[in-house]
Amino acid sequence: xxxxxxxxxxxxxxxxxxxxxxxxxxxxxxxxxxxxxxxxxxxxxxxxxxxxxxxxxxxxxxxxxxxxxxxxxxxxxxxxxxxxxxxxxxxxxxxxxxxxxxxxxxxxxxxxxxxxxxxxxxxxxxxxxxxxxxxxxxxxxxxxxxxxxxxxxxxxxxxxxxxxxxxxxxxxxxxxxxxxxxxxxxxxxxxxxxxxxxxxxxxxxxxxxxxxxxxxxxxxxxxxxxxxxxxxxxxxxxxxxxxxxxxxxxxxxxxxxxxxxxxxxxxxxxxxxxxxxxxxxxxxxxxxxxxxxxxxxxxxxxxxxxxxxxxxxxxxxxxxxxxxxxxxxxxxxxxxxxxxxxxxxxxxxxxxxxxxxxxxxxxxxxxxxxxxxxxxxxxxxxxxxxxxxxxxxxxxxxxxxxxxxxxxxxxxxxxxxxxx
Amino acid sequence: xxxxxxxxxxxxxxxxxxxxxxxxxxxxxxxxxxxxxxxxxxxxxxxxxxxxxxxxxxxxxxxxxxxxxxxxxxxxxxxxxxxxxxxxxxxxxxxxxxxxxxxxxxxxxxxxxxxxxxxxxxxxxxxxxxxxxxxxxxxxxxxxxxxxxxxxxxxxxxxxxxxxxxxxxxxxxxxxxxxxxxxxxxxxxxxxxxxxxxxxxxxxxxxxxxxxxxxxxxxxxxxxxxxxxxxxxxxxxxxxxxxxxxxxxxxxxxxxxxxxxxxxxxxxxxxxxxxxxxxxxxxxxxxxxxxxxxxxxxxxxxxxx
Numbered sequence: 001x002x003x004x005x006x007x008x009x010x011x012x013x014x015x016x017x018x019x020x021x022x023x024x025x026x027x028x029x030x031x032x033x034x035x036x037x038x039x040x041x042x043x044x045x046x047x048x049x050x051x052x053x054x055x056x057x058x059x060x061x062x063x064x065x066x067x068x069x070x071x072x073x074x075x076x077x078x079x080x081x082x083x084x085x086x087x088x089x090x091x092x093x094x095x096x097x098x099x100x101x102x103x104x105x106x107x108x109x110x111x112x113x114x115x116x117x118x119x120x121x122x123x124x125x126x127x128x129x130x131x132x133x134x135x136x137x138x139x140x141x142x143x144x145x146x147x148x149x150x151x152x153x154x155x156x157x158x159x160x161x162x163x164x165x166x167x168x169x170x171x172x173x174x175x176x177x178x179x180x181x182x183x184x185x186x187x188x189x190x191x192x193x194x195x196x197x198x199x200x201x202x203x204x205x206x207x208x209x210x211x212x213x214x215x216x217x218x219x220x221x222x223x224x225x226x227x228x229x230x231x232x233x234x235x236x237x238x239x240x241x242x243x244x245x246x247x248x249x250x251x252x253x254x255x256x257x258x259x260x261x262x263x264x265x266x267x268x269x270x271x272x273x274x275x276x277x278x279x280x281x282x283x284x285x286x287x288x289x290x291x292x293x294x295x296x297x298x299x300x301x302x303x304x305x306x307x308x309x310x311x312x313x314x315x316x317x318x319x320x321x322x323x324x325x326x327x328x329x330x331x332x333x334x335x336x337x338x339x340x341x342x343x344x345x346x347x348x349x350x351x352x353x354x355x356x357x358x359x360x361x362x363x364x365x366x367x368x369x370x371x372x373x374x375x376x377x378x379x380x381x382x383x384x385x386x387x388x389x390x391x392x393x394x395x396x397x398x399x400x401x402x403x404x405x406x407x408x409x410x411x412x413x414x415x416x417x418x419x420x
Numbered sequence: 421x422x423x424x425x426x427x428x429x430x431x432x433x434x435x436x437x438x439x440x441x442x443x444x445x446x447x448x449x450x451x452x453x454x455x456x457x458x459x460x461x462x463x464x465x466x467x468x469x470x471x472x473x474x475x476x477x478x479x480x481x482x483x484x485x486x487x488x489x490x491x492x493x494x495x496x497x498x499x500x501x502x503x504x505x506x507x508x509x510x511x512x513x514x515x516x517x518x519x520x521x522x523x524x525x526x527x528x529x530x531x532x533x534x535x536x537x538x539x540x541x542x543x544x545x546x547x548x549x550x551x552x553x554x555x556x557x558x559x560x561x562x563x564x565x566x567x568x569x570x571x572x573x574x575x576x577x578x579x580x581x582x583x584x585x586x587x588x589x590x591x592x593x594x595x596x597x598x599x600x601x602x603x604x605x606x607x608x609x610x611x612x613x614x615x616x617x618x619x620x621x622x623x624x625x626x627x628x629x630x631x632x633x634x635x636x637x638x639x640x641x642x643x644x645x646x647x648x649x650x651x652x653x654x655x656x657x658x659x660x661x662x663x664x665x666x667x668x669x670x671x672x673x674x675x676x677x678x679x680x681x682x683x684x685x686x687x688x689x690x691x692x693x694x695x696x697x698x699x700x701x702x703x704x705x706x707x708x709x710x711x712x713x714x715x716x717x718x719x720x721x722x723x724x725x
Contacts, residue, residue: 074689078477099692103478187582187670243561245582245671254562378690387690395672398582409496416491 029060032318033086036065037073042342046335054325061318081105085312087319093127093304094375095213095382097135100308106135107309107316112324113137120347121327123365124304127375136308137323140336142343143361144194144301144376147270148263149256150285152179160287164202164230167290171239174262181239183261185247192393193377193386194265197301198289200227205296206371213381215418219389219410225403230292232400245398253277265289267303268343271357286357288364299371300364303379304346388413464705471698477686481695488699497673498700501681504588505657505707508677511592512599512656516648519603520641524633526604527611537608544601552665555594556581581667584674591675595662599655603648610644611637646718653711657704678704 032054038047044067051065066086068076077089081100091097100106113134118125124138153159153170156177161167171181186192201209204223211217212224234240241255250273255261257277264270274284291298307326309319325331332345338353344362345352352362365373378386392406471488475481492498526537543551558565559580567577580590614637622636638645660679663669669676669684676684678700684690686697 071689075687078692082478099476099478103476105478188668189670243577243579243582246559246561246579383690384693387684391670391672394670398584398671 027060028058028318028321030062030315030318032061032063032088032315032322034063034065034088034322035073035077035080035086035090036067037070037090039067039069039073042340046340050326050331050335054322057325058318058321081310081312085310085314087309087313087315088322089308089310091136091306091308092375092379093124093136093138093306094379096375096379097306097308098130098382101130101135105311107311107313107319108133109136109309109320109323110134112320112327117327120329120349122348123373124346127304127373128306136306137327138304138306138346139326139332140341140343141302141304141346141365142268143365144198144265144267144289144303145361145364146263146265146287146289147256147274147357148285148287149259149279149283151283152259152262153285160285161290163290163294164292168233168237171234171237175238179259180241180255180261181234181237181263183241183252183255183264184244185249185252186244186394186397187246187248187251189387189390189394190376190378191249191252191266192397193390194267194301195231196227196389196393197374197377198265199231199292200224201299201371201374202289202292202296203227203230204293206299206374209299209374210372210380213377213385215385215414219407219414224407228396228400228403228407231396232403235397235400240397245394267301268357268361272342281356286360288368297371298369300369300373301376302344302365302373303376382417385413385417388417467698467701467705470694471696471702473695475694477692477694484695488696491696492699492703497676497681498678500673501676501678501700502703504675505677505704507588508592508595508656508659509653511589512595512652513649515596515599515603515652515655516645518596518600519605519648520607522600522604523607523611527608541601541605543598544605546598548598548661549665551594551598552662555590555597556666559590581675582671584671587667587671587675591659591662591666594666595655595659599652602651602655606644606648606651607641610641614640650715657708657711678707 034051036047038044047065047067051063055061055063073090077091077100080086081089082105085105091100097106110133113121113125113128121128121138124141125134128134128136128138148160152174156173158170158173159166161170174181184191184195197209200212203226204212208217208223212219212221217223241252241261244252249266249270252264253270253273254277256264257274257279271284275281288298288300307323309316309323313319326335327347329345329347329349332347332350335341336343336345336350336353338355338358342353342355342358344358344365348366352358374380377390381389389410392410395402396406470481472483472485473481474484474487522540526533526540530536557563559567561567561577561579561582566580570576570578578586580586618636618640619632622632627636657679659677660683663675663677663680664683667675669680682697682700682704685693685700
């Protein structure tokens with residue numbers, strides 16, 4: 001699924017705003033090779049627009065964009081970073097970039113972060129920092145939270161829950177009326193990781209969660225057990241749709257569309273398919289996952305997508321210039337607008353798209369997540385650990401009695417994975 | 421100088437003349453042997469070498485001796501995969517009698533028999549990926565045909581692919597569908613070659629039904645049975661694509677086989693433990709080696725006869 005686009009040929013609509021600050025940049029020449037995983041239609045259009053505009057700003061620069069299928073990219077990046085490195089590559093923040101930073105395959109771009117930039121991108125600075133240096137720049141992120149059927153909640157007189165007890169009593173009311181509280185499809189495991197993230201951050205707090213994913217707290221710890229005990233309350237109620245192991249996250253959407261389930265703990269990307277399936281904005285709403293332990297501060301998941309300059313880039317100057325360009329407030333505003341990526345800009349000077357979910361998400365992340373912002377389970381924990389653990393979460397959701405075995409297995413795996 | 425060169429060239433020419441016949445087969449074999457060595461033989465030894473290392477595919481490998489194998493011995497996921505591999509090998513063999521049954525049934529002259537034969541052969545023609553998808557939908561707990569049919573008898577929905585008890589058998593059944601068709605076509609061709617005189621002779625001696633099948637038809641189908649056995653074993657060991665399409669090894673790893681586990685550990689999104697993956701590959705290779713040795717031995721015996 002490769003497509004090469006010569007920037008000099010295609011000039012898209014995004015160009016208009018580019019001229020204003022073109023003069024600020026020194027002139028660049030040579031080739032700029034970009035490998036991108038933005039292969040879905042909307043992100044792809046954004047990426048192509050970026051390239052076209054950057055090409056306009058630097059007419060001497062010959063930009064080659066290669067868009068690779070998002071899933072295939074995850075394995076191909078290993079090959080092209082070592083063998084045939086581009087000048088700019090997409091990737092993810094947090095622990096997900098650790099193997100490439102450790103192997104010396106990403107370039108230190110701390111100089112981009114100097115001064116004003118650090119303030120503007122403060123919310124994700126820690127996720128881009130390893131060994132006190134920054135290894136890339138973020139361009140977008142999105143909130144997680146509970147997307148629910150407001151019409152169903154109204155019908156049964158339910159409010160958006162602010163605490164765990166309300167969440168459970170809401171759930172009981174729905175169950176009494178033959179509606180499942182939450183839809184979920186755990187076939188590809190990570191959806192269960194989202195539940196664990198929220199339950200653990202609400203039970204034990206952000207710092208504990210980070211220590212756990214960093215291997216500093218054992219999985220057999222009482223705090224972890226408390227998280228699973230909370231989770232089990234929902235499982236024992238029958239809060240989740242049956243047979244969720246057979247569904248992907250998309251296949252779990254119809255339960256919510258048909259009104260068989262009332263809510264979905266998901267990232268903001270679930271909104272688009274729910275709207276396409278016919279839910280209006282009156283029927284669909286969003287609330288922040290409620291507090292469980294009142295003593296811990298609320299923390300959120302907000303996975304961040306990034307750009308990096310590979311260490312073996314042949315034109316690192318142009319690569320860094322491109323990174324600087326995508327972090328500017330104007331560009332971040334435009335690429336994250338609701339008619340483009342439909343996500344949240346990182347740069348605090350950028351403005352958020354005109355969409356109720358984006359507005360709410362921005363509100364939550366900027367002013368109601370004092371605990372911190374996590375990346376997501378499979379980006380905070382090392383990949384191997386994430387795999388083993390998310391498999392354990394899925395098993396727990398089906399066989400909660402196996403908890404001791406599961407935790408034992410995870411603890412055994414940590415011994416091997418974090419030892420290195 | 422020309423004089424010095426001349427005798428040499430005549431010597432070479434005559435050597436070529438003398439040995440032409442003897443060398444030609446080796447020359448023809450050379451490209452095949454070369455590629456077989458580069459792509460099959462050498463990688464076997466390389467895998468074994470990598471299996472003794474701890475390597476993420478990026479950094480420097482470290483030699484760890486048999487540590488990977490020791491870890492395999494304590495890995496419950498490895499035993500699950502191994503157990504599933506055994507189930508695959510055993511149950512996949514059902515394709516042979518099933519294929520024989522259908523072949524016997526179709527081996528008659530009725531109008532349009534060719535159409536029936538093609539219809540039965542159809543599942544083998546479509547891609548394994550499609551087979552996997554079709555069966556995934558067939559098993560779907562919400563709208564799948566299986567559960568609709570069970571509903572007619574008042575039986576509750578069974579989540580075949582989401583339940584660790586049924587999942588491997590569900591996938592094997594999906595695999596049997598095309599594999600049975602394959603065995604069927606092998607037996608259909610085999611049945612064409614059955615000697616009618618022997619059947620006639622059996623008739624005269626009052627052989628019927630099972631006795632006719634067992635003592636007269638089956639012995640003549642032995643070559644077909646052997647090939648069916650070989651392709652079925654290979655098919656069982658290659659079960660990767662169906663598992664990847666239908667369950668990704670899930671739920672919680674209960675439908676993995678060794679080849680899928682190796683892929684997950686070494687090459688998937690969540691792990692790049694080349695050494696550990698190579699160790700699994702070596703174990704898988706040893707299992708295959710048993711069958712390969714048996715096949716080679718049978719063929720060798722066959723040729724000596």
